[in-house]
Amino acid sequence: MGTNARLFWILAGFFYVVAVIYVIWSWLAALTPSAQTQPQVEWVGALAIALSGVLWSLIAFYLGRLHKSQSSELPEDRPDANIDDGQAEQGEFSPWSWWPLILASGAALTFVGVAVQPWISFIGAGILVLALVGWTYEYYRGNFEH
Numbered sequence: 001m002g003t004n005a006r007l008f009w010i011l012a013g014f015f016y017v018v019a020v021i022y023v024i025w026s027w028l029a030a031l032t033p034s035a036q037t038q039p040q041v042e043w044v045g046a047l048a049i050a051l052s053g054v055l056w057s058l059i060a061f062y063l064g065r066l067h068k069s070q071s072s073e074l075p076e077d078r079p080d081a082n083i084d085d086g087q088a089e090q091g092e093f094s095p096w097s098w099w100p101l102i103l104a105s106g107a108a109l110t111f112v113g114v115a116v117q118p119w120i121s122f123i124g125a126g127i128l129v130l131a132l133v134g135w136t137y138e139y140y141r142g143n144f145e146h
Helices: 002-030 043-068 097-117 118-136
Strands: none
Touching: 002 043, 097 118
16 A cells, blocks of 8 residues: 555656646747737646646545555565465456346447437346346356355
8 A cells, every 4th residue: 555655646746747837838838929819828737637636646645544544564565475465355256157248238238328319228228227137146046046
């Protein structure tokens, strides 16, 4: 976590520096002889870049606080850690399952329907509901039932 927090602080500093450079650059670009208007700063881009820096600062602050509240170092932060130290049970996954593919197809069809024709969304929503029910209950029937 500590390494991640430092990386995000570096990203935040980068975006703050780029925001200042962007303001200066847009001011100087408006001073060129070909510009027909008064020199102005392009505030939309400057604000977007500065707010990106704020976003990275918030993430870095959170990760820093989380790192300080931990009782020990994570294996990712220790230089003497082995690969096996970071292995933990991540949950139960079914690599044979086709339901995630069907669910993603239903979601894609639903969003295509929102963009193209609304009637397609109803077909996609039906596939979504079918896939959610199928994925939820796949361990209750068939070869892998409990």
